[in-house]
Amino acid sequence: MTTLQAKQASKSGAVHGGAGHNDADDGFSDLHPAYSELQAMAESNRCLYCYDAPCVTACPTSIDIPSFIRKISTGNPDGAAKTILSANIMGGTCARACPTEVLCEEACVRNVAEDTAVEIGSLQRYAVDHLMERDLPHPFKRAPKTGKTIAVVGAGPAGLSCAHRAAMLGHDVVVFESKPKPGGLNEYGLAAYKMTNDFAQREVEFLLGIGGIEIEYNKALGKDINLADLKAKYDAVFVGVGLGSTNDLGLKGEDFPGVDDAITFIEKLRQTEPKSDMPVGNNVIVIGGGNTAIDAAVQAKRLGAEEVTLVYRRGAENMSATEFEQDLAKTNGVIVRYWAKPVAIKANGKLMGMEFEKTELDANGKLVGTGETFEVRADQILKAIGQKIKTDDLAGMEITGGKIVVDESYQTTAPGVFAGGDCIKSGEDLTVQSVEDGKQAAIAIDAFLKSA
């Protein structure tokens, strides 16, 4: 974490929701403040302009990072943005939400000698924001129309990335979205302080500037539309529905008021303005060890919860949340308890708390309870123990291990139906991976349509 980030994190953490209504005061201002021109100049000049750079290899979308940073350093930020967006049309969101410390910035050669990577994410945001803030024509042109039409299910990162690339390749696209707004988890799932100023919507508007993409809202697969109809009506179908369902604890009282999915909590928070209108408990327990758990815990704290306890059944090193995210939780005053699993929800007319059993690894490395228990008081419990696919909407495609099976060209077992994003096996629950899936699937669909 840089000094600037640390300052911002501690500053934001000290302010509770309800203290004020404007964006700067409510604890939901930018987690990483945008770079000034001076910061962009200084940081871009730290880039060594590596050849065949490790950061590019580490980026799921293979953005030509050295080239875009060089363009920033020469005073060509819009050119830099085009370099980024040509590989990743959601480069703006990825600049904000990517765990860069385990992707491009981890690979940065500056780590080797100096232990401080170039802040690639902040530079990427500087360039993309620079371009988007200007009223310029969409930077990419469509190929001559092919006359083919593709149905895309889900207006999340995978679906929209696929739609944009397919439109670029000359196809017309209709996107079906179950929610009233586009963006998927960019709009409903990422922490509010990562996506300030309605960025998800602004990015979708920018993306649609390519032309040839229509979005139909409130159209859920398996309810309002079905695969068979889409297959019949369109030349190809792309499924980017994400993971529509969440895992349960399997405990009695899980439907008790006050026990929620973290993802639902974040979704509601993202749609609430001002943030101080969002209800939050006094004593909040968050169960889980991923970035969603951290997002929920930190945001609960910033909303004004007195005590937020994050409980994870294993150790810090096992958490899927990155080190940066774990630190963020701590600097925001979240109490983190490792090696404990929930065993009972305590309620007495109203939610009282939760009982946990301490855990450890047995001789075989298997996680087991120790028998020792403790209780944590809570009037709100947020579950962040993973999501799963809603299989009932996906009839006709093979699903293994809770994920849609695709071949190397993103085609499912249903001919002409492609899939990508969190709902397929390679999905890493990363926006950037979903964008890559969508892009590659569009290229595969294009080849499929041309060979048909």
Add this chain to the structure above:
Amino acid sequence: MADLSCKIAGIDSLNPFWLASAPPTDKKYNVVRAFEAGWGGVVWKTLGIDPPVVNVSSRYGAHHDQNRRLLGINNIELISDRPLATNLQEIRECRKEYPDHVIIGSMMAPIEERAWKDLAQQIAESGVHGLELNLGCPHGMCERGMGSAIGQVPEMVEQVTRWVKDAVDIPVFTKLTPNITNILWSAEAALKGGADAVSLINTVNSIVSVDIDNMVPEPVVDGKGTHGGYCGSAVKPIALNMVAEIARTPETRDLEISGIGGITTWKDAVEFMALGSNAVQVCTAAMIYGFRVVDDLIDGMSQWMDDKGYTSVEQFTRAAVPQVSDWNELNMNFDTKAVINPDNCIECGRCHIACEDTSHQAITMTDKPEGGRLFEVVDEECVGCNLCYHICPVPDCITMEPVKTDKPPMTWPEHPLNPMRVAAE
């Protein structure tokens, strides 16, 4: 701490660091601040015959790197725009208040004997230690027949130097312009005219940049720009060569040299002195950072001298001159190869792509089994050009290692492939 005192043209100086004749030495206020900061001397901003010139606004253009560091300044300011009497009075005061510090009076006049002699005598009477003849300004003054208009004609350089030497009995420095075809012609002319020392280089004639929104060269004066004098670290290599040429050429090597040209660090100063300068003058570094830069000039040179065992600056002055030679004297049988230390390598790949695209395809890039990339020199292809060594961002990662050879030294004139070969004795 090593003794940094030095002598040039018979003038004793506390240290070899003087401020060059330029905007920083325009008036007493600045000069006092410079002496207080530790500068050994100043060359006062060039004085001319009254009425004083009038300067324009704006005056400086800049050559930045991408990180907005100033590599060079281009200047269209003329000589002192204050009355001569005011300058001379302030010189007298500074001489009195700072008796141990050197003040040299810089001057320029049209190509008339009386003008040069009268002005030289007036300035000498103010008590300066010596005079410096500004025969170099490549902007403005040359359009009036002064500055580089004189400095570019060796006969005039000799004539003006002689006029002034005849008129005064204090040391005379003839300041040379780099805007010529051969610096030795001007240096020899100065020597013939009786100069006690030469100062070089004056600024390089230049257009530093163009305002591409308005299509005007910078600095912009109400919609127009003009060529100016370029200075700063970017001109150092040009100056070093000219200093070295004078110092190593038999006809000019007796000239003492006040080295000028982009000196920014103590190491730059050591290089100028090693190549023939008896002392140095600095301007742009002070204009960029203030007079305080002299602290490290003094401290850095002193530390280095202690490390090397030098106890006086004379011990390294001109020490590199014998090693400056003509290309024809270089040993064609010498061979050196790049060696990459994988322990220091950060795997940026810059050496590979530079060699692959623009040189000799002598650095391979392969994947390491444990991950990462390995860069290796192909000795058979490496010509020892140094490109990779220079572009590598990590100090000491790439070194140039001489190849052991049994072959005796051989110059190009002796080389069997030279069609103009001179038969061995």
